[in-house]
Amino acid sequence: MKTEKRLTMALSVLVALMMLAVPLASSSNLFVDGGQTNSNGDAPIVSDASNDDITIKDVYIIDNITDLNDLPIYDKLKSILGNKSDKDMNSYAPCLVTVYTVSDKVKSSNLATTGDLKVKFDVDYNNGTNDITKYGGYSGMNLYDSSKKEYYATFPLGTFNGDSDSLGISESKDYYNQVYTVSAQLYDSSSETVGSKVSMTSEVDNVTVDEVWMIDDQNSFEKIANYGKNLEDFIKGGKWTKINDATERDPWVAVAFTTTSPGTVTLNISAAHNLSSEKPFTMYWSKAGTYVFVATVSNQDGGTKDMLGMSNAAQWDNNIYNVEITAANGNKSVGSATYGSPSGTYNVIFKLNSDENSLDIPVVKIPTVSSSNTNVKSWEVNTDGDLVVSLTTEKNKVSIEYLITEIFDQITRNGYTLTEWASDDGNYTNMSYAGANNNKYTSSQYADGDKAVDKNMTFTATWELKEGFVEAPIHVYQDDVLVGDFIKAYEVRDKNTIFINPVGLAGDITKATGINTFGIIVNDATKPDVVNVKEVYSSKVTYGSSNDLPANGLIASNSEITVNYNLNDRLYSKVVVHSEAFKDGKDVTPFALKGADYKYSNVFAALQQKDDIHGIKAALALNDSGISEKDKNATTSDNYYLLTGWNNGAELLDSQRNAPAELTLDSELNGYYVIFMVNGQFEVVYVPYGELSADKCTIASNVKYWSYVTYDDNYAKDTLNNIQTFSFTKSQIKVIEGLTNDHKTPIAVFIGSEYSFNNTAYAVFDAGEGNFGNKYVDKMIVSGKASSGTTKTTISLPEVSPVYENTVVLVGYVGYKASGESASTFNGAGFVQTFYADVVPYKYTITFYNGSDVNGIFYYSGETTVDEKDITSNLVAFSYKGTAYDAADLKLNDSSLDITKAFNNVLYPAKDGYKVTQWKDTDGNVMLDKVKKETKVESDKNVTKITYEVKFKKISSDMSFYANFEAEKYAIIYSGNTATATNNMVQVGSVDEALTLFKDSTFSNDGYKLTGWNTRPDGDGTSYKLGDSFTLDGKQFKDLSDVSKVSNVPNDITKGFTLYAIWEKVGSSDNPSGNTDGNDSSDNTALYLIAGMLAVIAILAIVGIVLMRKKN
Template identity: 30%
Template structure:
């Protein structure tokens, strides 16, 4: 029994030893490196901190207006703006109550709608501006309203009218909602900016040919309610209308009335615009709904399509001889009883008068020598068989006519003047045998009225007096000379029969503002300024506005780049071509949804910094547009043409530094309100620049100051500081003492930002070094600092600057920090360490082979890892760490591990006494020990069994 127990105990010991073998072997490296490596054997990261960031989304809750309020004010002029009524009321019931059609009609004129909310009924009135008022007794028009009430009135000429004239601009007229004399709400304003465009009706063309028959026009009556005015032109009729309020059909209806347009041979069937849309020549009924799609928004040209009247025939009229033209002519001739075309004097019926001239072609010419108009050509009219057409001539309806012009070359010679300013060459004349000079030709160009030349009205210009050049009266062209020679316009040298008048286009300047950017472009006369704008590439602009400002109040006016408006710009530019004629601001949303933000570079007033500008000295304010309710983005920083001015940001109040100031606070675009931001400037006298090596650590911008004995004196001279490219105003430190004597800053965030930047400058850091002091250029200490145990871990101990009367440069003096090289014997039995204290950037020799001893082994080298897989350093090698490497150390320590080899010199990875390379040796020793125990147990069992037997 005892034997069996002994055997059982021995086997139990055996099993336990076998179970210990595996974990002992696998954990053998923990013995070796003493916890200096992580689980994968790599050295731990030094000074690694997690980067934790978070984001937040703030949503503004909409506010709800209750009680008395004016909710909206808008102009109704088409179906879309009429339908807007349904946003506030039951549209159908409201229209029924006020006897208004639900469809926009041709007979309607624009009118104003005001949606409003009240708490009670009574004698309600609404006033727009100073004197214009409409009343709503007992809310008689509010019986069918869903959420409030709606008042309406025609723009002019109505019993409820506000009295505004449709052609006049309304700027920010205050809308007041009253109960009796009590003003309940006046928070809304109403603006109206009429834009005039031209519609030209061409009456003298037939399929590209000029009609020779006379067309008589009796102009329609001007319509003040719709802003329509009528004019006669050389080619027909022009209607000047307000953009968006009138339809093409309505204008044609005015012209289609009886006896407005009459022609003895033709009648108008239809009209066609430049895009090919055809309109019927008919009167519209007073109420016609099919007008909204053809509202006139821009300049238009509409040509009449004529047809022959019964009893007339049309013949082509050609031009031949010494005068050539690209024009084609046609004429309708009355037929006689034989269905023929007969010519005679006007006293006979059903006969036609002879053609005596053609429009735009003259038999007269200007003699440059005599300075007078004289007959140069004779003309003759022939039929298709070449016979002259005279009184008594009778032609068939399929015949044609030719007008032949013959020049009198016996008496005259032709002078042809070419120029970029002429649509076609100008033809002048001189006696056939006489010479003529450049001066005579130039004088003739100023007087001749036979061709296009008369339109240019060439006049002298004092602007170009120095080079003897001229400018046209409309300022389109600058005239420099003849035939490539400058200044010979008045030369008495003989000219040839073909001369060239040298000109260049005159230009004016306009500015475009798009999304906070701007560009100033030069526009040649005759060009569309929009073609010059590069900022809108790839963008869709809803509309453009110009602006005017007075007493910090801004008025924005929509513009359309019609030919008429461009002509106004050109005329406006004549006053001073070196100045910007007009500024155009791009709007990307409809006018009712557009808000404006104004950034003023000069500050609250010109006295802040009158020398401030944006990129160009002509640009002192930037206007940015956006959608009402969207956040306003910050404009780029302005510049100053004078030194020693600091820009600290944008301020939404006029009292920068006051308790209610909101520096760099960017709110949303507002409805019916301009948000203004003023640049925050401050000037300084001198700069104190701090250098960390060759780099600028920061700048203190200061006023002149003497008696600087301590840091508080220096701080008192500071206007602002600059750190890492950002300016911080010293006014951010405005504070007051609370009841418990703690400092309470007016803007804690601004104060913290300032102090953080201040500390980073005056307590600048340098990798591996500690700041000692700031020296002047001579190496004298001006500011001395000492280390502390609390942030920012430095404080100023002494100031020797004394005074600031000029710019000062200070240079940081830094002392190198100490670090420790720790040498480890790196064996299971050798746990002692040796240390070596070294300064950053100091060169030292590493310990040699005498540092540690290990029986049977010799020290081979040093390594940054105990397993020898890190960086290897030779024994006694020169070593140093720079500042950047120092910052990577943990606790200012650098560890080196001894790497051993057998004394016989046969070094193998397994020869080391510990480390990862010796794991196999350790495992072997353990297993050998276990085998020895097993053998002993077998012997013991054998002995026991033998004794038993």
């Protein structure tokens, strides 16, 4: 028994020793987790890699059973809920759906099978006051769609089977007005986290207005269906019993818009006229898609007040409706639609002849405009032969039907009947009205059912050959060269003949082609200096195969006619003149008497032939100044061309030398200067006459809207309230080109805008005595969205700053605030507000340089004696990185102010890894010494100040100071990375200094050798060799950890990082790479375990032997 007791005691001791082996082994290394922070607060210099173990792909709301049915996991969801029927599932909607994926890396890991993984969801929503986590719980991963490899989590939002909804929102008006944020965290079967938490918010991140239109007839109503919507859904109750009834309640504003994800959008509708405030509508869309919203704008909606509060036709008629949709994240999209005829001036062009080969030119009797007609301003025929009416809709509407009725019997054309008008945009066809319809327009230019003119329009006439007429081919030659093939209508007479009048035919050819038998003679034997017009060509009309016309002029109706023009070359010769200044750049050919000289001045005078004799018009028209006495040049009357001489400068315009038979009139495009202003920038552009377009502006592209002011009469005289809309039409360009032009001063200023003219306001920044880098630009005009109701748009500063000849510095604009609650905002549409430059005079400056860059400038009013610790005496202004501040606003005791932060940044510029210690002058003399940035508590708040010692006496001239930087110091903490090496070793270095890392004598570890260093204790970080050269730059210094509380680190050093010793067992090949798992004593642990196990076996063997002997 004694023996057994002894053996039992021995066994107990050995077992106890074996059990102690494991904790001793595991305690030999504090970094069993590898990436975690150690007990000294050190952290690896390299950050951990992010986890992509779980990804949320979408968050949205399903609010109907149809969409719920479409979920790929619908059948599985019903099964989980107890095999609910489809009818029972109706109450499951609305529900919040989260679609997520789990990486293959996690699913194939040793955590567990897919079914052992769980996801914990947290759902935040905004209830109007703050964000509240309303749900947190686990979800299995069995709602899996194998086709897309996606998981689904669903949360009921209504009342499902009588239970409260998941998020505690019981009414649809609540859950529809929320923005949901779903967070997900992956867990394993032991409820341990896997990877990092991810989240997604259901708000709309993009919204786009597709179209805004007015519904006022059946066609415009049915446009709703173009966006995939059911028209029945847009029919109101009550009196409206069918679709057609809907349009009896017109007008409506219709908005089609697209969202890229579900969430809340706010739709604002405002009218440009007669409505003081906009009307907002806030809606929630359960998923991404295209939607249509309609709002009535009349008071006809079942007798109730309209949705915009416009109570009568005087308000909702003749208006522009502007729509702005804003997503929850602030993303905006805009659109607009016109109803009726908002105030405007328009030109309607009626193109009379659609066949350019016809010799039958329409004859127009221009309609008269009565004094009582306040809408139609004028009728005229333009240079192209088209009829143009200019009208205004300021007081009343004017219809297309009225205009066509007005000209019904005013246009005639030989052999043709005008059958209809069609608009060039294709919107109006078969527009034809009898003169009898004039009875409709005795007191108005608009009747019910008419189409109102609401923009510039163009119509083309359609002509039909009259019965009993034929179109005869006409071939025209001049000097045996084909001029063109034409047609002319002739009435068919007896025996199927047509009558040809050679004189009348010649006149028609002249009108259509400009060919004339008469010509300008540049010289005359009797009157050498007088321009004469004489007949120089003879014409002959033939038909068929060069048959002469019969005396009665009657030929077969199917005949082809030829007209030949031949020069009388016995008496006259051609003088051919080339020039780009002629119409279409075509040559002009005057004539000269043979045998008589002529001069350049004669030819120039012939080109200006003023009298319209025999249909001959002048090839050139000069402005009133004629040939300049100063430079001998001339300008055409339209200002398009500058005429400078003859034959590439060989002769002056009025040269008295004899001229050759072929010569070139030197010309160059004449032009003018304009100023474009867009987005706070400007450019002065030279524009040749005839080439003005928005494309001339190069500082911005695709500017949608433009307005302008004249330079001399408005911009230069500060009368900027006369800003007018501009669309670069021919008529508007003509107005610009008619402005006074001295070829130096700009004639107009064009302002670009994102918004239509009726939605744009303006801010003017006036430089006062300075300019913005060009002597003609002393004011910058900035456009922006006009204020409407509570919607305000902040005014941005111009991108360019003014410059001054005097020693002044711009410190802002009077009355302008860039940000904050009192930020300056645009006024209502069309309003112009002006901010005048606030400048401060100065005499001397100190310029602070950070390397070669100007960091800031101090401005002083005059000679200044400085204090030994302060250089702000007589400081009137300062600038930091280009922004100037008024020193009168400087409060050094409040470092939370932007102006104070800027001041401190001038004296203490930031440079990663360095600190400013001194400021030196150009010669290297210390001007400011012991510069420090200190934060102290003053009046219960932290105040940051820059302190320094002044090493100069006074400021009496401009000075330049250069920052002297000192490298920051840091500590490298060497850890032995074993249980026995508890004391750290510290090496101190400076930024950009080359250090030699510690070598193998730093630490000792019996049975192991030191092989290197690593930024992680498990060896998975960045590795360094023993004795490596190491340099830390400023950016790396910025990312260092705080080591101020680590033992052995000097008190004046706050930043550093740790290097961990990596060991390799001496003589072992089991782990040649060292302790890459971070556990130095893994081998010792194994030895302890083996020894314990052997001891147990030995004891058990001894006990067995004793028992066997005892039995024996």
